Amino acid sequence: MKTRIKYSKTGPVKFISHLDVMRYFQKAIRRAELDISYSTGMSPHQIISFAAPMPLMMESVGEYCDAEFESVTSSKEMVEAFNSVASPFIKMLDIVLLPDDAINSMAAVTASDYQITLTDKGREKFGISGDDYSFFDSLIGNINSSDKVEVLKKTKKSETVTDIKPLIYELNSSRNKTKDSDKTLNSDVSGVDKEGIYMLLATGSHENIKPENVLTAICDKAGKEYDRFDYNILRLETYFGSPSEGFKPLSSAGNQF
Numbered sequence: 407m408k409t410r411i412k413y414s415k416t417g418p419v420k421f422i423s424h425l426d427v428m429r430y431f432q433k434a435i436r437r438a439e440l441d442i443s444y445s446t447g448m449s450p451h452q453i454i455s456f457a458a459p460m461p462l463m464m465e466s467v468g469e470y471c472d473a474e475f476e477s478v479t480s481s482k483e484m485v486e487a488f489n490s491v492a493s494p495f496i497k498m499l500d501i502v503l504l505p506d507d508a509i510n511s512m513a514a515v516t517a518s519d520y521q522i523t524l525t526d527k528g529r530e531k532f533g534i535s536g537d538d539y540s541f542f543d544s545l546i547g548n549i550n551s552s553d554k555v556e557v558l559k560k561t562k563k564s565e566t567v568t569d570i571k572p573l574i575y576e577l578n579s580s581r582n583k584t585k586d587s588d589k590t591l592n593s594d595v596s597g598v599d600k601e602g603i604y605m606l607l608a609t610g611s612h613e614n615i616k617p618e619n620v621l622t623a624i625c626d627k628a629g630k631e632y633d634r635f636d637y638n639i640l641r642l643e644t645y646f647g648s649p650s651e652g653f654k655p656l657s658s659a660g661n662q663f
Contacts, residue, residue, distance in 0.1 A: 407475050408504040410511060412657050414467045415460065417495040424459040430496060431471065437491040440484060443474040457511035457644055457656060458518065458609050461616065463634065466641035468518070470511045470656045472504070481662040502660030509659075514646040515610040517575060517653050520617045521640045522603040528636030532628070537601040542579045545627045546603070549620075550577060557622050570623065573615040575649055576606035606653075609644065 415427065432452050435442050444450040453474040460466055478484060481501050488498040524534060534541055549555055555571040579602070603624075607615045617639050618632070625632040645653035 407478055408506065408508060409473050409475060409478070410502050410504050410508075410657060410660050411471050411473060411498055412500040412655075413469050413471070413496060413498050414465075415469055415496050416465045416467070419493065419495040420463055420465050423462065424456070427460075427496070428454075428456060430493070434488060434492050434496075435473075438484075438487040440487060441476045441478070443476050455510055455512055458515045460641060464617075464639045464641060467499070468641050468643035468655070470644055472511045478503070478663060500657055500662070502657050503663045504660040509646075511644075511656050513611070514656060514659070515644055516608065516613075516647055517606060517645040518609040519576070519604065519606040519642045519645075521642055522605070522617060522621065523601075523638045523640075525636055525638060527633075531630060531633070531636055539579045539601045539603065542603055542624065545624050546577055546579055548627050549574070549623055555623050557619050557626070559619060568619075570615050570619050573608035573613055574605065574620060575608065575653075576604070577620065578604050 419427075431454060435452065435454075443453045445453055455472050457470040457472075460469060479487075484501050485498045492498065523537075524532065524539075529535065532541055549571075552571060554569045555574070556567050556569050559566055559568045559570075603621075605617060605620055607617065607620065609615075618634065621637060622632040643655050646656055646659065647653040
């Protein structure tokens, strides 16, 4: 039975790697005694695959992985069983049953959205007190009205100047984006239901952009140097779909059981 699991990764575990998250899930599934399927062969392993890996230092309430089970109970019971043995910082939020022909989550991902808030260090740099993000209105407006937004994208092998404007689907300094949405969020997570910078960006194997690239462009407009430690980055949701047809959360590809 093919399933899709939605989970959160918050708090201090934002400093652990994607590989550690994969190991964590394997162990937690065994501890929860969920009837996971295993591959055949000389070295059997759990049949589980993850959607877009999340970089270090980022929190999320919208992460996904696909897993196959020999048998299932109900969505509610499986979520409770997993969370009863899980860390309070990596929680299963939902699990849905996928149709047999469903595209795996890694291949399906096309976009993610984020809420960015400033750390105390960031507030000091930009001269902002409290949670007033109106300072960014003109900077974001400048980016939105530009035909081209070029930034230096760095990978392990190269550095290239890239126009990221086509990969920014939405960008604003909304004070109520998460409040007005229909997402179920954990109000204890930093950045949820707070003022900040909202961005909906291309994500996936074909087209991909990181929040850091957009923040770098904003800093360039402000004449500031980008520093990762100035920001808290929270991924709100991961989507499939397209700008023309609309985006849907990965969990909407299945149904609760």
